[in-house]
Amino acid sequence: MSTVLEVLRPGFLLRDALVASVLIGAVCPLVGVYFVLRRMIFLGVALPQLSAAGIAFALLIHRMTIGPHSHGDAVDAMLARGGATLFTLGGILVLAALERRGRQIVEARIGMVYAVAGALTILFLAADPWGEAQIVNLLKGELLAATEKSLAFLAVVLGAVILAVLAFQKEFLLVSFDRDLAVVFGKRVAAWDTLLYVLCGVTISFGVLAAGPLVTFGFLLAPPLTARMLTRRMLTFSVASAAIGAVSAFVGFCAAYRYDMPLGPSEVAVSAAVLLAVAGLRGLRRRMAVPRPA
Amino acid sequence: MCVLRLRDVSLGYGRRAILEHVDLEVADGEFVALLGPNGAGKTTLLRGIVGLIPVMAGTLEHTVDRRTSPLGYVPQRESLDPTFPLTVFEVVLMGTYARLPALRRVGRRQRELAAQSLDLVGLGALAGERFASLSGGQTQRGLIARALAAEPTFLLLDEPTAGVDAEATAAIMRVLTRLNREQRLTVLLVTHQPRMLQGLASAVFWVQDGRVTRRRVEEVMVAGA
Numbered sequence: 001m002s003t004v005l006e007v008l009r010p011g012f013l014l015r016d017a018l019v020a021s022v023l024i025g026a027v028c029p030l031v032g033v034y035f036v037l038r039r040m041i042f043l044g045v046a047l048p049q050l051s052a053a054g055i056a057f058a059l060l061i062h063r064m065t066i067g068p069h070s071h072g073d074a075v076d077a078m079l080a081r082g083g084a085t086l087f088t089l090g091g092i093l094v095l096a097a098l099e100r101r102g103r104q105i106v107e108a109r110i111g112m113v114y115a116v117a118g119a120l121t122i123l124f125l126a127a128d129p130w131g132e133a134q135i136v137n138l139l140k141g142e143l144l145a146a147t148e149k150s151l152a153f154l155a156v157v158l159g160a161v162i163l164a165v166l167a168f169q170k171e172f173l174l175v176s177f178d179r180d181l182a183v184v185f186g187k188r189v190a191a192w193d194t195l196l197y198v199l200c201g202v203t204i205s206f207g208v209l210a211a212g213p214l215v216t217f218g219f220l221l222a223p224p225l226t227a228r229m230l231t232r233r234m235l236t237f238s239v240a241s242a243a244i245g246a247v248s249a250f251v252g253f254c255a256a257y258r259y260d261m262p263l264g265p266s267e268v269a270v271s272a273a274v275l276l277a278v279a280g281l282r283g284l285r286r287r288m289a290v291p292r293p294a
Numbered sequence: 295m296c297v298l299r300l301r302d303v304s305l306g307y308g309r310r311a312i313l314e315h316v317d318l319e320v321a322d323g324e325f326v327a328l329l330g331p332n333g334a335g336k337t338t339l340l341r342g343i344v345g346l347i348p349v350m351a352g353t354l355e356h357t358v359d360r361r362t363s364p365l366g367y368v369p370q371r372e373s374l375d376p377t378f379p380l381t382v383f384e385v386v387l388m389g390t391y392a393r394l395p396a397l398r399r400v401g402r403r404q405r406e407l408a409a410q411s412l413d414l415v416g417l418g419a420l421a422g423e424r425f426a427s428l429s430g431g432q433t434q435r436g437l438i439a440r441a442l443a444a445e446p447t448f449l450l451l452d453e454p455t456a457g458v459d460a461e462a463t464a465a466i467m468r469v470l471t472r473l474n475r476e477q478r479l480t481v482l483l484v485t486h487q488p489r490m491l492q493g494l495a496s497a498v499f500w501v502q503d504g505r506v507t508r509r510r511v512e513e514v515m516v517a518g519a
Contacts, residue, residue: 037378167397174391177378184344184367185392185444186360228379232424237379 003258016146018253020154021267024211025249027158028219029227029241030165031200036224038176042107043095044220046114047204048213050091051084052135053117054205056124058083059131068130077150084205091117092197100190143211143263150210157206161199165238172196173234211264218268219245226275229282248274295322296357297448297480298343303352305335305342311350312338316506318499320482322447325474327491328484329514330501336484337370339501340452343482358447364392366446366479368437370453376426382436383421386412389443404443411439415469431462438469449473451483455490463490470494488514 007018035044058079066075091113098109125132146154165172174182175192182189207216223245224237231237252267298320306312312335320326328336341347342354344367356365366389389411390404412418415435420428428436434454441449451470455463467490473479474494485491491498491511498514500507 037375039375170388170391170394170400171396174388177380177385178369178374178388180346180369180373181367181388181440183346184365186345186364187391228377232379233381234379234384 003254007254007257014144014257016148016151017144017263020143020146020151020210021249021253021263022246023155023158024207024215025219025267026242026246027161027203028207028216029223029245030162030238031203032220032224033238033241034172034176034196034200035220036228040106040110041221042110042114044217046110046117047088047092047201048208048216049114049117049121051088051205051208052213053120053124054083054085054087055080055209056121056131056135057087059135060124060128063128063131081209084209085202088205089198089201092201093194096193096197146210154206154210157202161203164195164199168192168195169238215264215268218271219249222268222271222275223248226278229278244274245271296320297322299355299357301353303342303354304350305338305347306350307347312504313501313506314504316352318506318508320480323474323478323480324497325481325495326497326499327495328482328501329488329498334501335504336501337452339506340450340484344450363447364444366441366444366449368434368441368449368451368454370456371430371433371437380425381421382412382417382423382425382428383408385425385436386439386443389440392444407445408443411442414442415439416465429462430458431465434458434462434466435469438466442473446479448480449482451481453484453486455485455487467494
């Protein structure tokens with residue numbers, strides 16, 4: 001309890017890191033809801049990897065055009081953000097186009113993206129050995145190093161994602177649940193799909209830079225999977241996913257602070273523990289509801 | 295007045311035509327069915343009519359403006375993913391999206407429309423249930439309610455009685471009969487069961503060997519289809 005009170009103090013030293021954690025914990029599940037419902041879970045692994053390839057590419061460009069890297073370099077950070085966004089959005093748009101054409105199996109396409117992104121990351125880093133240390137820092141997710149400025153930028157971007165997801169919820173639901181009906185109604189299905197993918201891409205690329213691929217992937221999936229067991233309406237599903245994500249991030253932050261543990265893994269562990277607890281309780285309730293044979 | 299007119303239409307997938315030289319007209323307030331053997335192209339024809347696949351040749355014309363009078367479309371129920379956490383009411387509410395532009399939120403009128411549509415098909419009491427928990431017949435009636443929530447004048451259904459028992463089939467046909475006779479809704483449905491059309495459909499479009507011919511229901515029944 002004293003830890004909770006301490007981190008909620010107005011002058012708390014790591015306040016920006018806490019706010020960034022909770023923000024990512026709330027927004028990733030909001031777009032993750034569509035990953036789960038549209039059965040694109042593996043995309044949650046492939047896209048952060050693609051984001052990493054984008055960062056490696058940006059660092060290589062930096063090395064080739066400007067010169068050696070230095071830790072905390074603002075140009076590096078900006079290039080990394082651009083590279084992550086470019087690669088993630090590019091990948092997601094190519095995957096969306098292939099999905100529309102219906103070529104190959106979905107899992108095969110996503111698997112190939114993951115493999116290619118992994119290979120590209122290594123190749124870019126091989127060509128820029130100085131970038132390796134830099135990318136390790138960036139991909140670890142520098143949540144603890146969040147500054148007021150970087151937090152403000154993250155809040156603006158993720159705030160825009162929240163607004164867009166809420167504003168176009170009915171369109172996203174219609175094209176996700178019954179694509180044919182959306183076509184019959186004359187809706188621009190390709191445009192809505194693209195917008196949804198862009199929002200996912202932006203969330204993932206900023207999530208990866210702020211918190212790392214592990215936290216991003218964890219929060220894309222664990223809270224929606226938990227909320228799906230607890231809710232029966234679409235709106236409550238979305239809201240509950242975001243709330244579970246935010247609370248898990250907060251509890252994970254407090255645990256990491258209290259017991260001096262790594263921040264990202266602590267947050268993911270808490271969200272996974274919530275998922276397991278809800279699944280366990282649900283299973284127990286079901287078992288108790290089944291009448292025993294006489 | 296004619297609500298749908300096809301002239302020398304070819305439909306198919308990719309470059310392969312499944313149906314060729316299709317001529318077809320449906321009059322306002324008519325009840326017609328697409329019948330034929332398995333794999334003959336009934337669903338392809340329906341998908342072409344509602345705009346899910348492009349017309350390869352010829353002209354397909356809806357005489358009513360689809361922006362002001364959207365089509366009521368009932369897909370095969372297997373095409374919908376049961377993992378979505380949606381109540382029956384939420385699914386029916388989707389029908390009202392046809393007339394709602396982007397950024398316009400669902401309001402009281404849309405909720406009333408969805409509730410009325412559910413009552414029309416006799417599912418009002420199940421509005422709060424999970425859509426995935428409905429039986430086959432109830433799911434079909436739910437999808438009919440969703441189509442009605444779009445306030446259509448033309449209802450198109452893809453095998454609404456496939457895989458449902460006799461009692462549920464009768465309930466679905468009662469709903470369709472009432473909509474056609476009392477609300478003057480034009481109905482076009484794909485089916486395998488000509489018997490249920492007796493005394494109800496004014497004509498049958500027989501789909502076979504890539505062609506479509508208009509026949510009387512009795513003709514199809516005598517032929518033992």
